[in-house]
Amino acid sequence: xxxxxxxxxxxxxxxxxxxxxxxxxxxxxxxxxxxxxxxxxxxxxxxxxxxxxxxxxxxxxxxxxxxxxxxxxxxxxxxxxxxxxxxxxxxxxxxxxxxxxxxxxxxxxxxxxxxxxxxxxxxxxxxxxxxxxxxxxxxxxxxxxxxxxxxxxxxxxxxxxxxxxxxxxxxxxxxxxxxxxxxxxxxxxxxxxxxxxxxxxxxxxxxxxxxxxxxxxxxxxxxxxxxxxxxxxxxxxxxxxxxxxxxxxxxxxxxxxxxxxxxxxxxxxxxxxxxxxxxxxxxxxx
Amino acid sequence: xxxxxxxxxxxxxxxxxxxxxxxxxxxxxxxxxxxxxxxxxxxxxxxxxxxxxxxxxxxxxxxxxxxxxxxxxxxxxxxxxxxxxxxxxxxxxxxxxxxxxxxxxxxxxxxxxxxxxxxxxxxxxxxxxxxxxxxxxxxxxxxxxxxxxxxxxxxxxxxxxxxxxxxxxxxxxxxxxxxxxxxxxxxxxxxxxxxxxxxxxxxxxxxxxxxxxxxxxxxxxxxxxxxxxxxxxxxxxxxxxxxxxxxxxxxxxxxxxxxxxxxxxxxxxxxxx
Numbered sequence: 001x002x003x004x005x006x007x008x009x010x011x012x013x014x015x016x017x018x019x020x021x022x023x024x025x026x027x028x029x030x031x032x033x034x035x036x037x038x039x040x041x042x043x044x045x046x047x048x049x050x051x052x053x054x055x056x057x058x059x060x061x062x063x064x065x066x067x068x069x070x071x072x073x074x075x076x077x078x079x080x081x082x083x084x085x086x087x088x089x090x091x092x093x094x095x096x097x098x099x100x101x102x103x104x105x106x107x108x109x110x111x112x113x114x115x116x117x118x119x120x121x122x123x124x125x126x127x128x129x130x131x132x133x134x135x136x137x138x139x140x141x142x143x144x145x146x147x148x149x150x151x152x153x154x155x156x157x158x159x160x161x162x163x164x165x166x167x168x169x170x171x172x173x174x175x176x177x178x179x180x181x182x183x184x185x186x187x188x189x190x191x192x193x194x195x196x197x198x199x200x201x202x203x204x205x206x207x208x209x210x211x212x213x214x215x216x217x218x219x220x221x222x223x224x225x226x227x228x229x230x231x232x233x234x235x236x237x238x239x240x241x242x243x244x245x246x247x248x249x250x251x252x253x254x255x256x257x258x259x260x261x262x263x264x265x266x267x268x269x270x271x272x273x274x275x276x277x278x279x280x281x282x283x284x285x286x
Numbered sequence: 287x288x289x290x291x292x293x294x295x296x297x298x299x300x301x302x303x304x305x306x307x308x309x310x311x312x313x314x315x316x317x318x319x320x321x322x323x324x325x326x327x328x329x330x331x332x333x334x335x336x337x338x339x340x341x342x343x344x345x346x347x348x349x350x351x352x353x354x355x356x357x358x359x360x361x362x363x364x365x366x367x368x369x370x371x372x373x374x375x376x377x378x379x380x381x382x383x384x385x386x387x388x389x390x391x392x393x394x395x396x397x398x399x400x401x402x403x404x405x406x407x408x409x410x411x412x413x414x415x416x417x418x419x420x421x422x423x424x425x426x427x428x429x430x431x432x433x434x435x436x437x438x439x440x441x442x443x444x445x446x447x448x449x450x451x452x453x454x455x456x457x458x459x460x461x462x463x464x465x466x467x468x469x470x471x472x473x474x475x476x477x478x479x480x481x482x483x484x485x486x487x488x489x490x491x492x493x494x495x496x497x498x499x500x501x502x503x504x505x506x507x508x509x510x511x512x513x514x515x516x517x518x519x520x521x522x523x524x525x526x527x528x529x530x531x532x533x534x535x536x537x538x539x540x541x542x543x544x545x546x547x548x549x550x551x552x553x554x555x556x557x558x559x
Contacts, residue, residue, distance in 0.1 A: 010558035017551035024544030031537045097441040119466035122529050140529055146469045149486040151495065157529045167531065190442060191485060206528045217528050221495040259532035265525055283483050284442045 038128075038135045039163050045129045046112055049095070051088040087281040089113070089188050094284060096129055100141045102188040103156065107181060108169050114156055114187075116141040125159075136165050144220045147189045152222045153231075153253040154187070160258040160268070167258035171268050173201045176241045183243075185272045187254060193278030196254050199245045199271050202238035206265035216255065216269055225249045235271050247273045317380055319359040320350055324369035324391075336361045336383075351375050356396070359383075362409075364391050384409045390425065397430075414452070421462070422446045422484060431455075437481060438462045444484020454479040457486070457493075472497055 087093065089102040092113045100116035117123040121143045128134035141147070142155035158167030172178045185196040204216050214234040222228035228249040247253070252274040260266040321338040322331045329347040332338055336359070351374070359381040360374060365388050374395035382395065383402040390408040397414045408425035418435040420426045423445035428435075431452035439446065440462040454474040460467050471486070471493050478492035486493075 007558045010554045014551045014554035014558060017547040017554065021544045021547035021551060024540045024547065028537050028540035028544065031534075031540065035537065093442050099442075116468075118468050119461075121527075125529050125531075135534065137531075149469075149471065149488070149490070149493075157531050159531045159533060161533050168533075206525050209524050209526055215526065217526065223494060223496055257528075257531070259530065261532070265530075267528075283445075 035135060035163070039161075039165060041132075042128055042134060042136045042165060049089065049092040049113065049129070050111070084280045084282045087188070087190070087284055090284055092129075093190060096131075098124070100147050101154075101190070103139060104186045104188070105182055106184055106186065108172075109164055110167070110169065112139050112158075112166065114139045114141050116143070116145075116147075118143045135159075136161055136163075139166060142217070142220070148191060150189075150252060151220050152228075152251075153219050153255055155217060155220070155255045155257060157257050160260065167256060170256060170258045170270060171260065173198075173268075173270055174240065179241070179243065185254060185256075186278075188281075190281065190284060192280045194252075194254075194274050195276045195278060196272035197245050197275045198243055199247055199253070199273050200235040200239035200243065201270050202235065202240055203260060203262055204238065204267050204269055205263050206267060216271075217257065217267075219255075222249065235269075245273065317357045317359055318353070318355075319361065320354070321361045321363065322347060322350070322372065323363040324366040324372075326366060327368040327370055329370070329372055338363050347372070347374075351377075360395075361385060362387075362391070362393065364388055382411075420446060420448055424448075428452065428454075428479075432479075434458070435479075436460055436464070437484065438464060439484055446481060446484050448479070448481040450474070450479035451477050456497075459484075470497070471495055 089099075092102060093099045096113070096115070098115045098117050099113050101114045102112070103114050104111045113129055115124040115129075115138045117140075121140065124138035124140050126133060126135060126137050128136065129138055137159050139156050139158040142157065145151050145154040145156075147154065158170070160166070160171065161168035173182075179198060179201060183198050185198070187194045187196065202216075206217070207213055207215055214230070216231075216235065219227075219231045222231065232247055254272050254274070256270040256272075257267050260268040318333060319336050320331050320333055321335050322329055323338040323340075323344075324330075325340070325344075330338075330344040331347050331350040332342060332344050333350070333353070338344070338361075354375070354377045356378040357380045358377065360379055360383070362372065362382070362384045363386050365386055367388050369387075369389065369391055371392040371394065374393065376396040378396040379398045381400045381402070382393070382398045383404065384391070384393075384407045385404055387407040387409055390410065392410045392412065394412045397416070398411070399416045401411060401415045401418050403409055403418070403420045403424050403426045405421045405424055410427040410429060412429045414430040415428060415432045416434065418426070418428060418432045420435070420437050422437065422439035425446070426448045428448070428450040429452070431454070432450055433455045435448070435450070435454050435456070436458045437444075437446055437448065438460050453476050456470060456472050457474065457479065458467055458470045473494045474488060475492040478488050480487045
């Protein structure tokens, strides 16, 4: 009698756990569907904005993992034309007034618009270029950065997506070999193409407001040599390897930052300095 | 008795003269709005209205200058291709609004507290301005100093050109409704402020990103200190505000939980059998 009771209790708990397992699988499946849907939506939107797609919207064949975009290389740097030319990413600027620039890291998947919303910095954190909900969000230009007039440092935040989208591939800069193959960053601002070379790669974190430490995310403008030195010496000291690239007061920088989990509120950071400018662009009009 | 009557009469007469004058003085302290429009090649005005209506009587600006006083408001309309310069003398205006211009219009006046240059106008202001408001698209040339200058624009198609011959203490780029600020920059050197097609083209060395430090205490007025806006208390445990760019781990957590439950379920079932 007692044995039978125990047996029925075990059967009951077994069934109960099985039901929970099925529910968890179903929820995970639903999340996976949403994840893939957002990923494909982002790809569709972004591909439609790239200059190679002159005809506009392009259907992308779904892929589980993104492949590296064969982006233009900076070597040799094409001679900029003396006269302003039409912006290659004009469509992105016209379709969404929050577009501040277009960023490209040749040879990587990073080939995205950068959004700037001073009224609400996190507006695009979970919204796509079309302003619809999307887990990938968009790359965000920090509200204290500015492309025109250009602030000394442009900080761009992006999600560290497991799919590799947005700044999901940024952590590959952990490897010096990867750095050697992808040293350059191109930023197409509204008025000019800016070419950058990576100066430092490091891990940092978001600190408490009261912490008196170097905070890479607080550097936007260097108005004095001291301000510049503080930033430059710290990023060089924290760099995971010596890039051999130096900078001096007066140089402009771009900082790419994404979340990592080496500490609470960890950040993986890539800092590059502007080395040259490419084409100047005509004003963006309809 | 006669003498007392004469004195009372004198006071009464004096009171009759003085009382209406006092009333007029009180009325005159209110700012008067004048609308000014160039008709043909002559500037005409109407008082106590911000809209110029050609159906109503209007007079030459010469008479307006006789009436005007510091603090008055002037609204400018010009649809004439042959508008001469508009000279408003040295009277300090509390508000000058330029609504329409057919061609570049040059205005002389005393200092202006708020100058509004609306879209599709082209104007030169020869005076100092405390607050300049320029609405895209416009052409504005300030030939004095401007304390606070704001360009209001929407989207990427800004087509405004602004220059200033004096200094600009603060320049702000704002959305058309003014609800948010794209950026603010400060301390433009004399004659260096320039905006072309909505973009600041002033060289970097001629302005500052940092707001000037507050005036030294000795320069501050002796008035009681203004109440400060309440700041939320800074907690020692609070992190800096930076966008959180991590990916959600919910899917992995759910899959792990499902696997554990499944394993537990099979174990129990096996034991039960």
